[in-house]
Amino acid sequence: MPRIFFIKVGQNYIIIMSAAPGSAMDSLSAALKCNIIPNQEYLLQGSVLDQYVEVLLHRLRGLCDNVDSGPESFHDHELSFALRAQGSGAAPMVLPLRVRRALDSPESPWQLRYVGQQELGDKNRPTVVRSSIDMACSSTIVEFLTELGCRMDFEYIARGYMFRKGRMKITVSKIFKMGNMNTKPGEGVEPISQSYLVELSVLAPTGQDAIAEDMRIFAEQLRPLVQLEKIDYKRLGNMS
């Protein structure tokens, strides 16, 4: 029976599922201290209308590395789970967890990912910084999370292209609503909007803020086509 641990790192939590708690926790905390775990995600987001996405892809092909073989496409299915626990205060503590799988390469492992709240850092910081911990897992993760008490909030399908420029990863993806599960895969999905989501992200260990500057410069180069910005989700939440 595996044991599950929640470790608080900053304002975020790490879940450890381990059979031998002592050794795993020791080595993990040692690794965390050495800053070798890429647990920070630097992120910029934007969107582009469907009719201009070709232009953006063209520009990205010109800017990014190794696109001689064409852009890499992806087709992922993401499920978002939340673990609600009664915290010490009145507000319930919500731990979001995301499960993602690649529909176009079934042999790839599934991915469990924890994405934290964005850090309330410097306003002048060019990108959103949030903690992100991901791990590969098998397809039984959904059952496992359900057993654990997680509830699925929503799910969607993302389909698009990804590019690489040095350590930066750029994804241009269309988000689809999940239709009726009974229909065949590929059918019964409808796009959520008339635009593509563009994300520029880097996973890096803590304290590598220099990469954010590189990202800003890269985002500048895409400027007229797509505006990549820090998006504050809290403010969006208030708006709705």
Added chain:
Amino acid sequence: MPYSVNISVEAPIENQIHEITYDGTEIYQPPLSLSESLSKYAQKIDFSKTSEVEVKKEFSETTEDNKLEADSKETFQSNLWPWDTVRNKLRSALQEVCVLADVLAIAKDKRYMVLDPVQQEPLETKSMAQIYARKKALSGAANVLLTGAERLKTSQTEAARNRTVPDFHIELLRLRQNWRLKKVSNTIIGDLSYRTAGSKYIQTGTFEVSKTEEDEKPATPPSSPSPLSTGPVVPKTNTALKVSIPSELKGVAYIEVLCRKDQDDLCSANINLLGNGHTTTHPDMHWQQKLEAAQNVLFCKELFNQLAKEAVQLQAPIPHMVVGNQIMATVLPGIQLIIGLRHSTNVEKKPANSGKTEHDHVLEHSLHQLLREVHHKNTHHPFPHPATGPLGPSKKRMCAGPMAADRYELLEMTKTETLLEQIIKQAQHFFMRMRTEYVLDTIAKEVKDPLISSHWNTLNSPTQSCVKINISTHGYDALCRTPLVIHVGEKTLKCICRDGKVMYMSYEPQELRDLVFCHINQHQILAVQALAKTMGWQSLANSNHLGTGAVEPLGNASSCLLASPTGDRIIAVRCEPQSGVQVSVAHSPRTDFFPSRLVTERKWEHLGGQFRDVRLEKMEGRNFLHKMELLMASLTSNS
């Protein structure tokens, strides 16, 4: 003139340039206001001229007075205000008109003045003078045309001459098409390193681009006599562009690979992108060649640096040695691989042993390929699936968690073969292949009776190749054939025998030789049996590993016993790897019988008789099987 062209000349719409600053910006004059431009144009009207002409034509008498008047008026002109001249001219015109009116009034009265028409003499038109005038005018026009044509011609030749001396900017454009350039303050810096292709070598490959100075060009010819004595004269190329390369990248470099066996060279490969080193560092070399040479130097340095680093780190049973610009590694016992970096900055230094060395283009190619593969891997990381995964880890690594990979598997994933290990493996394979080839060729030369043919697969990898050996007898190919397949690896040989047995052999060539000889014997025995079957003979016994007889130095003798169709004759064949084939014949009963005290009756002779050796070498027949066929035939017919 039949071809007249209308040329319209217009003032440009833009304003006049007032001043050009040093940075090139042009300061325009502000445009004139409407009243200003009107006064400007009014100033330009030349009233005097038109009035003069008019007056001259109509009133020739009054002109002189008028002119005087106009002149006197003009002297009083003062530029007090813009309309001053206009006013003055209008006033003088009014005066003239008034005078004219007075004159006309007087003349009309006819009391004081009478106007008589004056008979003007018609101008004498001298035809000759006209011709001369026309001639002169024509010649003038012709002169203008001729000088124009001359000027066009010279400008064209000038342009043609200029084409050989290319423009700096055009050259820069060409340079930019092939090399990375950037501008740092006032200098143009280029980069010839392989960093963008994935290299992680520390040394930078920057070069500076500058314009060739005009006074440098005539200075080069005096320096040309010195290269004349050393090498072939490189045709002097005029370029407006000069690249300066750091001194450590100048010259010609190549990596020399030598395989040495007990101090004598077995083979060597001179790795040199520029061919055989004839392209030297000529001062007048074109920038493209200069940059390519420098890039080659950088590449060779990186390659050698990498190999040297690996040679020090690798834990080999016989440690690799790195001495100066040379790496020594033991490939197989007694055979060493020597990789050296040769970098010569001047032309005179030629490799002295160039005559002795043999180029091995395969090894040359491999080393380059290996480093380029490393470069490629550095830049081509696999994309993660799903897309939110981290960049970097391979798919195998990503699967390690869900698939519960253990420590050993994870450690295996981190292992990568170093360049040196790979090149050593390739060299080992090269030797294994060479040895196998040699062994097979010598056996095929030594052994004529069963024919040994080997077919090398054309498709092979740098560390694995495959040869198929067929043992057959000439004229009896359909009867019996012994196939063998040998996989040549890095340090071992794998032989798949006719019966499906797999044998592994070491790098010692003797082992393969023994194996092939063993199979030759087996082939002979099997072929004899197959032949006997077709002849109606019976195979009584057959042993591949005969325990009797003298002990063989390698392997065992094999043998078989054959009985004639009627059963009265027996042939025994014994094949030994060393002494060859022995054939004995026994008759039962013997054709002649003499009763003795022990054997009294003839019937006992059916039990089998004595074997008598057949002297095969005296027999007729092309080869062993042919002889056996003849032997069996004769024994069958005798009965």
